[in-house]
Amino acid sequence: MKSKEITVTVNGDTYTQDVPSRLLLVHWIRENLALTGTHIGCDTSNCGACTVLLDGKSVKSCTVLAVQANGKSVTTIEGMATGGEMHPLQQGFHEEHGLQCGFCTPGMIMRAAELLADNPDPSEDEIRWGISGNLCRCTGYVNIVKAIRFAAKKMREQPEAVEATA
Amino acid sequence: MIPAVFDYHAPESLDDALALLRQYGPEAKILSGGHSLLPMMKLRLVEPEHVIDINGLPDLSYVRIEGDVIKIGGLTREAEIEQSDVIRSHAPIIHDTCVMIGDPQVRNRGTIGGNLAHGDAGNDHPATMLALGARIVATGPNGTRTIEVDDFFVGFYTTALDPDEILTEIQVPVPPARSGGTYLKLERKVGDYATAGIAVQLTIDAQGRCVTAGIGLTNVAAVPLRATRAQRRLVGTELLEADIIEAARFASEDARPSSDLRGPEAYKRGVIKTITQRAIGIAAGRARKNQ
Numbered sequence: 001m002k003s004k005e006i007t008v009t010v011n012g013d014t015y016t017q018d019v020p021s022r023l024l025l026v027h028w029i030r031e032n033l034a035l036t037g038t039h040i041g042c043d044t045s046n047c048g049a050c051t052v053l054l055d056g057k058s059v060k061s062c063t064v065l066a067v068q069a070n071g072k073s074v075t076t077i078e079g080m081a082t083g084g085e086m087h088p089l090q091q092g093f094h095e096e097h098g099l100q101c102g103f104c105t106p107g108m109i110m111r112a113a114e115l116l117a118d119n120p121d122p123s124e125d126e127i128r129w130g131i132s133g134n135l136c137r138c139t140g141y142v143n144i145v146k147a148i149r150f151a152a153k154k155m156r157e158q159p160e161a162v163e164a165t166a
Numbered sequence: 167m168i169p170a171v172f173d174y175h176a177p178e179s180l181d182d183a184l185a186l187l188r189q190y191g192p193e194a195k196i197l198s199g200g201h202s203l204l205p206m207m208k209l210r211l212v213e214p215e216h217v218i219d220i221n222g223l224p225d226l227s228y229v230r231i232e233g234d235v236i237k238i239g240g241l242t243r244e245a246e247i248e249q250s251d252v253i254r255s256h257a258p259i260i261h262d263t264c265v266m267i268g269d270p271q272v273r274n275r276g277t278i279g280g281n282l283a284h285g286d287a288g289n290d291h292p293a294t295m296l297a298l299g300a301r302i303v304a305t306g307p308n309g310t311r312t313i314e315v316d317d318f319f320v321g322f323y324t325t326a327l328d329p330d331e332i333l334t335e336i337q338v339p340v341p342p343a344r345s346g347g348t349y350l351k352l353e354r355k356v357g358d359y360a361t362a363g364i365a366v367q368l369t370i371d372a373q374g375r376c377v378t379a380g381i382g383l384t385n386v387a388a389v390p391l392r393a394t395r396a397q398r399r400l401v402g403t404e405l406l407e408a409d410i411i412e413a414a415r416f417a418s419e420d421a422r423p424s425s426d427l428r429g430p431e432a433y434k435r436g437v438i439k440t441i442t443q444r445a446i447g448i449a450a451g452r453a454r455k456n457q
Contacts, residue, residue, distance in 0.1 A: 004174060021217070022168060022170070022171060022174075024168070043208065044208075045205055045268075057274040058270065058271050060275075062208075067176070067219075068197075132356040133271045
């Protein structure tokens, strides 16, 4: 089929839409749902700015078709804060100055969300390896690593403050 | 970048997927992890009229040992293989390969079946499967057949799979005691294809002499390459420094790297020699420890 009706839950809301088969997940998120926090950096699956969670796994949404998300759940940066409160990862990037232009930041945070779900107390090396699929042209990564460590500590100390993102 | 228009199919059984392949033949491409295919489609390097998404097929994602064979389902994600205890304890060379594929997000989607079936000399698993002497199981309308890995990579982006077949399983003989292997890949950055990638899997006997040697090379030719002369140089030796150095030299001479953005041909041959030497050293050390 050149188009398909898909049902996808995004940040807890369920959408049913008819979409072209060739529509990329990142375009569906940004253009159909107006969730523009997910960015297109390279469009070639290198930079990671388009990273979202698909059924809890971090994926590069520029290299997934929207139709492949049918029946699944997607979490974007817009889904991280709860009840008006920033997610600990967002707090970490704020507290530790983990961003300058902010273009890579949503992708970094979504990737870090899965990283911390798998490994709640990562070492610096594990964080650096863990975000190796996300490029930043501004910061030199030092404060990004600190931001993720901040969030890891916060999440370990206050697990009830974190809504499940999987 | 946007792929050309195509018809999308999401079969829910292997039989349905095979029927679709049969129906659409050369106009169809299988979509597995999609991280080789979709980038090519976005660049319009390939424009299949039909895309058959096999991600919904059941029972094709597994890593298990049956007797003396490790069986890996074609749809198994690289991330799952990376975390598999079976792989880490029995064939750590495969773990070493997985961690060099793409990056964490790519490994969440990429599948070992796709990595092999794409027929790309730049993908990483082919060299490792050459080193391990693996077998590829292909399923078609007439059932399954097993293809030796040395018969699998036949040309540029071309495998021995028939157009109506799907790669459903990879079978790896469990390396015996006193075996060791590793995969080393030089890349410009994480996620890049290899400037050169080297897979080495060795077995030694109780006297420390090399009994079998498998050496596969990534991205140094139009097809994944077996370094046959280098392998022969090692068998029967005690894997001393002189043996390793000469075997590495043979590998660098027999490779056919192209000059490209990753470097001129002479540079790549130098890389192959150095990395092969290191990889053989690591494999030999692991084999000696693995008594």
